[in-house]
Amino acid sequence: MGGLRRALLVSFLLLCCLGAGVLSDLAQDKAxxxxxxxxxxxxxxxxxxxxxxxxxxxxxxxxxxxxxxxxxxxxxxxxxxxxxxxxxxxxxxxxxxxxxxxxxxxxxxxxxxxxxxxxxxxxxxxxxxxxxxxxxxxxxxxxxxxxxxxxxxxxxxxxxxxxxxxxxxxxxxxxxxxxxxxxxxxxxxxxxxxxxxxxxxxxxxxxxxxxxxxxxxxDLCGGPLAPCSPFFPSPAPAPEGGETPVQGPVRKKRKLSTAAIVAISVGAGVVLLLALLLCLICLAYRRRRRDGQPVKPPKAGGPAVPGSLSGPTETATTSSSKDDVGGGPAEGEKNKLVFFENGLYSFDLEDLLRASAEVLGKGSVGTSYKAVLEEGTTVVVKRLKDVAVPKRDFELQMEALGKGKHENVVPLRAFYFSKDEKLLVYDYLSAGSLSALLHVHSGLVCSSLLFSPVLLLLRCDGAAPLMLASLCCVVLWGWLSRFCHGPGAGSRGSGRTPLDWDNRMRIALAAGRGLAYLHTVAKLVHGNVKASNVLLRPDPDAAAVSDYGLSPLFGTAAPPNRVAGYRAPEVLETRRPTFKSDVYSFGVLLLELLTGKAPNQASLGEEGIDLPRWVQSVVREEWTAEVFDVELMRYQNIEEEMVQVLQMAMACVQNVPDARPEIQEVVRMLEDVVNRGEGDDGLRQSSDDPSKGGSGGPTPPAATTP
CATH class of the missing domain: 3.80.10.10 (Ribonuclease Inhibitor)
Structure with missing residues (x-):
């Protein structure tokens, strides 16, 4: 009888424990x-x-x-x-x-x-x-x-x-x-x-x-897609005899395909003057090699090899040697690529120097390259020029930049410092820049085409082929120059997809949020706000600012923002950017989105007039549709928003720095504009499709001064 009681008691206790466990699980789920x-x-x-x-x-x-x-x-x-x-x-x-x-x-x-x-x-x-x-x-x-x-x-x-x-x-x-x-x-x-x-x-x-x-x-390849064929194979494919060719100064059997020439040309985007300079350098290099003279005195780390991230010029588009960056670090230097914590990448300097690269553009602080590493990782390498600070100050500034973590700021992943080279490594954003999307025109394509003869010339070996290639260059340059700069060369390109109003505002808001993060959290002055430094992702809300915080590296010898039209008036005198000068540059960026005109565009009514002064002159006379981009005139129900953005832009470009708003205030005003233009589902409530009627554009109120 006592055993039965004990069994019942144990069963009761077990049921109580199980019930408590069930209640505990549900309570934890609820919490x-x-x-x-x-x-x-x-x-x-x-x-x-x-x-x-x-x-x-x-x-x-x-x-x-x-x-x-x-x-x-x-x-x-x-x-x-x-x-x-x-x-x-x-x-x-x-x-x-x-x-x-x-x-x-x-x-x-x-x-x-x-x-x-x-x-x-x-x-x-x-x-x-x-x-x-x-x-x-x-x-x-x-x-x-x-x-x-x-x-x-x-x-x-x-x-x-x-x-x-x-x-x-x-x-x-x-x-x-x-x-x-x-x-x-x-x-x-x-x-x-x-x-x-x-x-x-x-x-x-x-x-x-x-x-x-x-x-x-x-660039995915292989089944079920097209077979893989290296864009720029290194080393070159082995000949039929099975012998692997040795990478050396002469590669007569290696030919550049037409597709590769076009791809490199479009990526290069350099002007004719720089192409001619490269021809002269190539001629001198071939002559000195033929005479048995070294290109430059050898260093302890080995002779220099010309390549995409090396040599005296900054325009070649491929790299295949570890000595390419400035001839490689000297034996006693042993500088390394420095990564920041929680980085996405695990390559070293040797991997970076072996990567194939193409020029993305030459900016105000240096040249940017798209580098594709052997394992497939793609990064952007920025090669700085005119750095005027010692190594310790450079490293301290890099540490400050590397701490930035924000969706609308392109993160700095790594840096490299040597006597001859200063490199920064960023994520690669394939959607390009706001400037390219807003102002894409045939001149960019033509500049790239004008560079293609140089690529042909650089592939030549021997005196006779070199002279023939030089003659071909002259003929091609003459024909392409007439084609690109003739009457039919357009300003914004036919077949281009216009950037609509909603996306312009979402990109502007994303850039403003990134700038506000730099000012308030990172305590950094951007110093180089411009459309080409607003990089895009598939989602316009995730656009990000780049090239930030680099001005302290150059001292006061060179302007922190070398692109005409974006610089605040006080920066032209002090050459020291501030939070308020960033706000001025951001205001110019807003005007650029509203007008569709580049800030340094010459045809703004007067020779040499900048974008803010041109807009002010139009506003003083009377409100006309002339101030707005013609591509925006096709959309309905956005006139009030355009006027509001114009008002905040004009407030940002005031000549007196203290009269300009803080960037946080500008972001709040942009958020109000974007939120009013969107419904609960994130879409514009009123139809702004130009195909649904209405040929007229926005009609601003008369005699209104922002």
């Missing part, structure tokens, strides 16, 4: 969900009663015993901002998590990898950014992973191979770069990485998927 909703801005569609069971909440599902939350489905409910950490990860029994079609941003929290029971993760159609953490590979029970239509960057982690139960992986419409990892999951039936920035060959386990799974990438 995690409430914390998530409390820390994530959202619309009023979600109404959770904190006093009720979470099993009765909208979008929440529990198991049959109502003891644990197993699914959270909140698609398209207006969730905004980053996913707060230590919230959803507390719902330990979660099987399905669907937050698709919201406006979530920021990185994917690493602690979500603790949801060991998760089977389906749907986060597509948001604005999530940053790299995809390798910790996702811990979700070993995952069967469906959809992260499409976000802003993820970096490489796709190899750790996805740990998801052995995966049947569908969707990573399309992001900014993933580098090469595709070999993801070998036999049960995976659906796979898509289209519309990213991936390059290199497609691994064999993934070649069973259709071409549409890989379309729209930077």
């Amino acid at each position: 995690g969900l409430l914390a998530f909703l409390d820390r994530t801005p959202h619309e009023n569609r979600i109404q959770w009663n904190a006093s009720a069971s979470p099993c009765d909440w909208t979008g929440v599902s529990c198991d049959a015993n109502r003891s644990q939350v197993i699914a959270l489905r909140l698609p398209g409910v207006g969730l905004v901002g980053p996913i707060p950490p230590n919230t959803l990860s507390r719902v330990s029994g979660l099987r399905v998590l669907s937050l698709r079609a919201n406006r979530l941003s920021g990185p994917l929290p690493v602690d979500l990898s603790g949801l060991s029971f998760l089977r389906s993760l749907y986060l597509q159609g948001n604005r999530l950014s940053g790299e995809l953490p390798a910790a996702v590979g811990r979700l070993t029970r995952l069967t469906r992973l959809d992260l499409s239509a976000n802003n993820f960057t970096g490489t796709i982690p190899f750790a996805l191979n740990n998801l052995t139960r995966l049947t569908g992986l969707f990573l399309e419409d992001n900014g993933f770069s580098g090469s595709l990892p070999s993801i070998d999951i036999p049960g995976m039936n659906d796979f898509n990485v289209s519309n990213n920035q991936l390059n290199g060959s497609i691994p064999s386990p993934l070649q069973r998927f259709p071409p549409s799974s890989f379309a729209g990438n930077l």
Whole structure:
């Protein structure tokens, strides 16, 4: 009888413990969900009663015993901002998590990898950014992973191979770069990485998927796409005899294809004068080599080899030697590429110098190159010129720049300092710059075409071929110059897709937010605000400012902003940029978006007049549509917004620095304009489609002075 009582007592205690555990699990789930909703801005569609069971909440599902939350489905409910950490990860029994079609941003929290029971993760159609953490590979029970239509960057982690139960992986419409990892999951039936920035060959386990799974990438090749053919093979393909050619000064059998010439030409974008200079350098170099003389005195680190990041000029487009950067560091120097913490990359200086490169442009502080490393990683290398500070001051400034972490600021990933070379390494944003999108014209293409004869000339060896190539250069330059600078050369190009008003404002707001972060958090003066330093991502809200904080490296010997039209009046005298001079340059940028005119454009009514003065002269006379870009005249219901932006732009370009607003105030005003132009779903409420009627443009009120 006593044994029976003890057994009943033990059973009762066990049931009590189990019930307490169930209540504890559900209470923990409830606390995690409430914390998530409390820390994530959202619309009023979600109404959770904190006093009720979470099993009765909208979008929440529990198991049959109502003891644990197993699914959270909140698609398209207006969730905004980053996913707060230590919230959803507390719902330990979660099987399905669907937050698709919201406006979530920021990185994917690493602690979500603790949801060991998760089977389906749907986060597509948001604005999530940053790299995809390798910790996702811990979700070993995952069967469906959809992260499409976000802003993820970096490489796709190899750790996805740990998801052995995966049947569908969707990573399309992001900014993933580098090469595709070999993801070998036999049960995976659906796979898509289209519309990213991936390059290199497609691994064999993934070649069973259709071409549409890989379309729209930077340079993917191999089955099921076209076979891989190196853009600039190094070393050159072996001859039929099987002998590998030695990389040396003479490569008579290596020929440059027409496609490669066109690609390099378009990427080069240099002017005719620089091309002629290169010809002279090439002639001198060939003659001295033929006479047996070295190009330059040898250093301890070896002789210098001309290449894309080396030599006395800054216009060559490929690099294949570790000595290319200034002849390589001297033996006693041993300078290294310095990376910042939590970086995305793991290459060294040798890898960078072996990379193939092409010129992106020559800016006011140096020349930028797009470098594609052997493993497929793509970065931007900026080669600084006229640096006037010692190594210690340079390193201190780099440390300050490397701390910046903001979606609208292009991060500095690494730097290199030697006596002859100063290099900065940034992420590569394939969408280009605001200047290129706003002012693209045939002159850029023509300048690139004018450079193509130089590429032909640089491939020549021997006196006779060199003379023949020189003659061809003269003929080609003459024909191309007449074509490019003749009456038919347009200013903005035919067939160009106009930049509409909404996207202009979203890009301006993104640039303003990046500038505000630099001013208020990083405490850095940008010093070089201009349209070519506003780089674009697929989402206009994620546009980012670049070339910031470099002015202290050059002292006062050279203007911190060498592009005419952007400089504040006081900077022309002091040559020291300030927060207020950044605001002036940003105001010029707003005027550029409104008028469609470049700040240094000569045809603004008077010879030499800058953009702010031209706008002021038009406003003083009377309000006319002349001040606005003709491409904006086709859109309806934006006149009030255009007037407001013009008013804030004119406030930014006041001659007296103290009369200009702070950049935070400008950002708030831009946010008001953008928010009024968008509805709850982020789309303009009134129709601004030029095809839906209305031939007239905005009609500003008469006699109004901003």
